[in-house]
Amino acid sequence: MTSGKINVTVENIFPLIKKFLYSDHEIFLRELISNATDATLKLKHLTTIGETAVEYGSPIIEVKIDKEGKKLHIIDQGLGMTREEVEKYINQVAFSGAEEFLEKYKDSAKDSGIIGHFGLGFYSAFMVASKVEIITKSYKDEPAAHWTCDGSPEYTLEASDKQDRGTEIILHIAEDSLEFLEESKINELLVKYNKFMPVAIKFGTRTEGEGDDQVEVDNIINNPNPAWTKQPSELTDEDYKNFYHELYPMQFEEPLFNIHLNVDYPFNLTGILYFPKLSADLQMQKDKIQLYQNQVFVTDNVEGIVPEFLTMLKGVIDSPDIPLNVSRSYLQSDGNVKKIANYITRKVADKLKSLFTENRADFEAKWNDIKIVLEYGMLSEPKFFEKAGAFVLYPTVDGKYFTLEELKEATKDKQTDKNGNLVVLYASNKDAQHSYIAAAKDKGYEVILMDSPIVSHLIQKLESENEKLTFARVDADHVNNLIKKDDNPISKLSEEETTSLKEVLETVVPKEKYTVQMEALDSTDEPFVITQPEFMRRMKEMSASGGGGMFGMGNFPEMYNLIVNTNSEFATSLLSNTDTAKRDSNIKQALDLAKLSQGLLKGEELTAFVKRNFSQM
Incomplete structure (x- = not known):
């Protein structure tokens, strides 16, 4: 058996770094300015802890375009590098200077803001440059160094006459990347990636003042202290x-x-x-x-x-x-x-x-401007749901606001169904459901407004988390259970008459779409009221908003209840009408009016209804 060490050579890794490491070539500028920022912040940290006596001053990072020479310059006034450090940090791919610095000064450098981690950012320059130069002078007052590489494993490293501290990166922009010599493009990237970098970044100059008072000032594109x-x-x-x-x-x-x-x-x-x-x-x-x-x-x-x-x-x-x-x-x-x-x-x-x-x-x-976020949060984040009860509001159609606990307290004595459940009545559209809202309010009920696109999912969640609480839309069949109380009127029709009237209605009302229900309501209430089964309507809404897959059903049939008020004058007149054609016509007319109030009368049916009313006039 033999063992050994896999040797990853620069020849192998360089093309990968150059072409595939970074998904977007434009971030080379972000990486190089991040390196310049690190160099500056490292120097600041060293001066702060007394590690060096050099003057920190007010360093900036400068970006310059040499369009004629096809070069882009990134210049910093940070701590720079010695020749040996260039050998160590630039020629040894993936040896991160930031990591080493943080390890060396880990106790004091915790909050220094140093960015780099991977030691590969510098090589992103070769995605847009055919040649890269580094001219650098260390704060340690050692000779400056000049490093040059054309994107191959070969490089040169020689002395430089650079006198001021810091590093200048010179990118010789490749022919397929000349867009990075355009001022507008560089400005766009600086604003996108470096708008809040912690060291001031200069890109050209701008004119301030008017007339003789005009002066050229550095164009600082970032806010170092956001x-x-x-x-x-x-x-x-x-x-x-x-x-x-x-x-x-x-x-x-x-x-x-x-x-x-x-x-x-x-x-x-x-x-x-x-x-x-x-x-x-x-x-x-x-x-x-x-x-x-x-x-x-x-x-x-x-x-x-x-x-x-x-x-x-x-x-x-x-x-x-x-x-x-x-x-x-x-x-x-x-x-x-x-x-x-x-x-x-x-x-x-x-x-x-x-x-x-x-x-x-x-x-x-x-x-109303924030509810959609909070309601979505209640559905998607259990931890948020736990806290939401303290501030999530349920506005009424009259403009009052309740928390859920306040709503329970306000309605507990008058909105309980026959099973002992507290019923929260809600409207999803004040205009479309106006008649139902008015009827509920006449009986002293509170009606809240829940009109967000995820309301069906939300009430399902609220019901599952609150025992003995149920939600019913104000035009739903559940409301009948709530309205039928001991003090409600007794039907003017006998049981036999009620059965006969129901049979008459079922010969005219389409059975495939409507279930006829006879109810003894107040004589002033409308004779015909259409409601929709709460469960079916809710499942249909959830399916339409993306929840259908959870229940394995995509399409729900259109089914409604036709509530006939047996105490209405219209209902009693139907029994005494011996003109069958006239009676059936009246039933169809009343059904159309009930459908019209629900927005269910459309197309050909609506056209026929309008013509019929004009002819009767």
Whole structure:
């Protein structure tokens, strides 16, 4: 048996790094500026702890385009490298200087903001460059070095006459990447990836002032101290709003409120989430939260880190502990990710509870703009559901707002069915269900408004979590069980007359679509009322909104109940009408009127109804 060590040579790995390591070539600029930022922050840390006596000053990172020479320059004023360090960090692929630095100074460098981890970022330059040069001078006052490589395993390393501390990277842009010599393209990438880097980044100059007072000043494209890096106590409401517009310059509406995230155990995470005004279109809202790692933009696809229901919010999350792959493009499976998602869920719930408690009137005023997120969260996150009872609201059609416990208390004495269940009546469309709402209110019932696209799923969840509680839409058959009380009128028709009338109705009313039910209601109530079986309607709605697969059924039949008020003058007149044709015509007319009130009279039926009424006039 023989054993040995696999030898991965530069000849083998270089083409992989160059072509396949990074999924998007444009991130070379992010990686090189991240390296420059590390070099600067390392120097800052060393001066802070007294490791070196050099003057830190106010260093910047400069990006310059030499279009004629087809070169792109990235220049920093950080700690630079000696010749030996170039050999160590540049020529040994995947030896990360940031990792070594953090290990050496792990006790004091914990919060230094150093970015690099993989030691491969520099080589992303070869995705767009045919040749790369490094001109660097160390803070240690040793001779400067000049490294050159054309993308092959061969390189040159010689002395340089560079006098000032820091590193200059020169990219000789390849013919297939000349777009990276355009100012607009570089500016776009700097704003996208480096807008909040912790070291000032200069890209050209700009003119300030007017007339003779005009001056050329450095064009600093980033904000090194964004709001999320500060403590909440340092920020005003205006600061939060200004940062929102800095993140989203084309967003003109103000956010409703914000949640400042700040945790250092068991992981590091900072950020600010904003609740914008939301539409009912869930899909349109996503991918608005930006993920950063030590102020370096990573992605706006935060799936897995942010609970799904919160991806409809806007804002920033920054964590050095988020596990990314080598190219920082994809989230890696890691226990911290679940912890971060749980923390964010808890923090959002706590903030919502405090907003509700501190200013309930303001919270109620914003309810319609935030409810879709909260209702979605109740369905998708058990931990959020547990806390939601303290602040989720159920508005009535009259504009009153209840929590669920308040609603139970307000209705317990008058909205109980024959099985002892508390029945919560709700409307999904105030206009379409107006007559049913009016009838319920006449009897003293509260009717809440639940009009979100996920209402069927939500009430199913609420019923499963609350014993002896049931929801019934105000036009549903369950309402009959609620309305039939001991003090309701006794039918004017005898049992025999009621049976006869039902038989007459069933010869005219289509059996395949309607179930005739005889009910003794108030004489002032409408003679015919159409309701839909609550269970069937709810299953149909859930199927239409994507839940049908759970029940193995995709299509539900259109079935309705025709409630006939046996105390109405119209119902009693039907029995005494000996003109069969006239009687049947009246039944059809009453049925059409009931269908019209439910929005069920359409197409040919509606046309025929209108013509029939005109002819009768």
